[in-house]
Amino acid sequence: MSRPTRRVTIADVASYAGVTKTTVSRVLNNKGELSPETRARVLQAVEHLGYRRSRIARSLATDQTFLLGLIVPSISSEFFTEIARGAEDAAWENEYKILLCNTEGDWDREEGMFLFLEDIQADGIVVCSPRLPEDRLMPLVEQFQNVVVVNGQGIAWRELAGAIETADAEGMQLAVNHLLASGRRNLTYVGGPPDARVSTERYLGFVNALEAAGYAPNPAWHTTCHPADLNGGYQAVRQLKHVLHEIDGLVCFNDLVAAGALRACAELGIRVPDDIAITGCDDIQLATLVHPQLTTLQTPKHEIGALAVKMLLERIGGQRKHETIIIHQRLIIRESAP
């Protein structure tokens, strides 16, 4: 159709407004003192000409792309999509954009994403990597200037990266204490994938809370889910079938697992919460959609995403006010464990 019309540049705006490029650039960036009239005239010219600043030229001049990478192991889980929303919101507020990179939990893809983001000259990365082993994650983080790691618990990032960690053990304690307070004594943990750092942390919290109260977990009941989703939880609890009558509390790795547990119990004719109380973790929407509704630990997912990019932005700005931020969970009591 129309031949490749020449792009309208800052020079066009400048000449239309009767000023120099410098001035135009200043109003575009809100920098320096400008007379209100000049500013208005420039803005008008921008409007009139339909000018849109070239991100690329700007990047070359400033050595910033205003692009941030967000690496997640899955995008079909509400946990990560909520984090992503939080990250996007915080990024937009600061004129940054988020590149969402899904690794499907694949280690090679994760490394690939770092390379990709480096190639594209992203200004920073927030990486949610619950499983990549430390010795593979560390070099990537070292190589890249600005990164914030979400839930890389137990890894000493030192100055290398910012960190956001949920206080998993503490959260589990909340859940366990609640169950104990309501008279439950025979609890077991329905864990996530054994290689997930968060799952280990949660298990530790579970055990500690139990022992602090003078009880101990029954190793024979211990079970894990992989993947940690609805079906995983369902299968895990089905496997507990023959001992389920001895148990009166299931502390689940997350809400999906808990929902699966719920389904298994229903099938096995076990009443929740009468026979067994069940707690989840994270408080995703599903928690209130299942029957009975889940007692769970609320993880501020949106906030985690937002905080992560704020930390990242600080680092990019050279500030590093925070090295590590600990996120606390809150117990939400609903029907599955009143």
Add this chain to the structure above:
Amino acid sequence: MSRPTRRVTIADVASYAGVTKTTVSRVLNNKGELSPETRARVLQAVEHLGYRRSRIARSLATDQTFLLGLIVPSISSEFFTEIARGAEDAAWENEYKILLCNTEGDWDREEGMFLFLEDIQADGIVVCSPRLPEDRLMPLVEQFQNVVVVNGQGIAWRELAGAIETADAEGMQLAVNHLLASGRRNLTYVGGPPDARVSTERYLGFVNALEAAGYAPNPAWHTTCHPADLNGGYQAVRQLKHVLHEIDGLVCFNDLVAAGALRACAELGIRVPDDIAITGCDDIQLATLVHPQLTTLQTPKHEIGALAVKMLLERIGGQRKHETIIIHQRLIIRESAP
């Protein structure tokens, strides 16, 4: 740690190799005649200095970013992830990268993605938009130079965009004819979301095939799923409960729906394929994981993704060899409808 070390540029490489930037650029781009010695010397310098070409500077000079957007309504479905892989493979082969943009089926987000890709100056977009209405999709496509639409059936893109469409009606015909040939007479279509163009197309194919053979669908049996996933299929077939004994063939919108149908039948004590034969569509992995395994239509998902970016690349290169490519499906006969 190390202070911000100055980037190694093409000039560094040039001086190290004892040539000009022009020459370095030439070997980097494999352009023009170079003496083998010079080339080798440059390559060596590149290696020695660890030079990495700046994508941004290159983009500014060439007005190309080598970035392609792939807009999909969902990323948790194997159908789209396979398309994405195909697209990525084809893109990589040509030194392009894919930016995966998930809209969650949200129309506003979809428009937002176009804007984002424009802002970022992506060279082209392939958009899988099964639901966005034509009058919202069209302006976006018009505005953007290079786009290829996947499964925008029934929309006349003219020169505006390339198109890849599956021959849905034809595929359905294959399925229906197979069921008829195996003696089934009382078939019904378990549809996808009513606003999904593909679902309508498939329904048309279903009806036509039936009528061509002298039969007609029973409108009372017609049902749709939203969303078109496992649970959707399950619910849809449960609703057919009271008429299910009159039906001997379920032609499902896709494999997920078919798997849901399978589950519902199992629960209702209906034997597949003895009482009812079931066909799916797309041939995702799940098709062979369920029991009985699904007879289905194989859609070449990876190929669709790859073809889409190839078409896009042609358009970017100014060629436009193809305006529309029709993809044909193949019937895969398995247990659910032998």
Add this chain to the structure above:
DNA sequence: CTGAAAGCGCTTACAG
């Protein structure tokens, strides 16, 4: 409060 000019790191006619 506003400009002139150099620079970011590439590519690409144009010469030779």
Add this chain to the structure above:
DNA sequence: CTGAAAGCGCTTACAG
């Protein structure tokens, strides 16, 4: 087969 130089569209000291 190789170079010198201009240009891509911005930003940013440095002056005034």
